[in-house]
Amino acid sequence: MHLKGKTVGVIAPAGVPDHDDVARGIALLESWGLEVRVGAHIRERFRYFAGTHDARQADLAWALTDPSIDIVWIARGGYGCVHCLPALPQALPRPKTVIGFSDATSLFCAMQHMPGARLIHGPSLGSLAAHVDDASRQSVLIALTDSVAPAITLQHLHGARAPVSGRLHGGNITTLASMAGTRWQADCRDAIVLLEDITELAYRLDRSITLLKESGTFDGARAFVLGEFVRCALPADADYTLHDIFVDLLAPYGVPVFAGAPIGHAARNVAWTYGAPVRLEHEQLVFESAGEAAHDASGTLRSLAPAR
Structure with a gap:
């Protein structure tokens, strides 16, 4: 995909963005050769949302259905994408890329099987120029x-060290849990599941993971990779770590658990694509090219298509 001449539609389907940060993000995109158009309602505010539900739905529908828009960039996370999901179009008029993270996890869950949708978990536009590092932008x-x-170097926490291949899925734990049991529940079968969160106490992370387990969201996952957990405090007298909690909860799946992925709400938030073929080997997350994804080490054709 060549960037020059592509058009970005900027929308805020969740929380209220910092418009100075968004302006800096727009300037950066324009320096990359992208044309930028901004949703009609992005400067509106309704309670803790960037506009009413109808306004945010309208901007999302515009960005996804306007054939002149190539890339849909979420301005900020927070909370609110879920109100827009019932208004998602049944189909896209042409292939589109959607970029965001945090609350955008719910949007990605809802669009995970939509033909023509390429979903990139990466910095929101409000954080792209103002809050993440150069490696994230790259x-x-x-x-x-x-x-x-x-490749991303990881820390092995639990399970076998044999190579594992799969497609990437996951995102924000709390948002994934909010989708559990709905028609938009995440499909993690045959996936390497990346997880991150911010400002959640340990017991609340436990509660969300337990809900995801009991809802069947993680059934069929091939491995788990933990990202950043920013300001996720343990009790003052804790003699355990967050990693201990995650291993306790995820070990029953009998698959590897790794930590240390630079994804989430910290200054380094490395972008990755939903459904992208990857493998875990030698304590690294290795991104595969299209050719590598088509064949395993023996040369046998294999499929990483998501289960329906």
């Missing part, structure tokens, strides 16, 4: 241009 360019991203 990772977005890599994702947008279909280049192969460099």
Whole structure:
């Protein structure tokens, strides 16, 4: 995908963005050769949302259905995408890329099987120029241009160390849990599941993971990779870590658990694409090219298509 001449539609389907940060993000996109158009309601405010539900739904529908828009960029997370999901179009008029993270996880769950939708978990536009580092920005360019991203070194926490291949899924734990039991529940079968969160106490993370387990969301997952957990405090007298909690909860799946992925709400938020083929080996998350994804080490054709 060549960026020059592509058009970005900027929308705020959730929380109220910092418009100075969004302006800095727009300037950066324009320096990349992208044309930028802004949703009609992005500067509105209704309670803790960037406009009423109808206004936010209208901007999302515009960005997804206008054939002149190539890339839909979420301005900010927070909370509110879920109100827009019932208004999602049944189909896209042409292939589109959607970029965001945090609360956008709910949007990605709802669009995970939509033909023509390419979903990139990466910095929101409000954080792209103002709050993440150069490596994060470079990772977005890599994702947008279909280049192969460099491998990410991880920390092995639990399970076998044999290589594991799968497609990427996951996102914000609390948002994933809010989708459990709905028609938009995440489909993690055959997936390597990346997880992150912010400002959630340990017991609330436990509660969300338990809900995801009991709802069947994680059934068929091939591995789990933990990202950043920003300001997720333990009790003052805790003699355990967050990693201990996650291993306790995820070990029954009998699959590997790793930590250390630079994804989430910290200054480094590496972009990755939903459904992208990857493998875990030598304590690294390795992104595969299209050719590598088509064949395993023996040369046998294999499929990483998501289960329906």
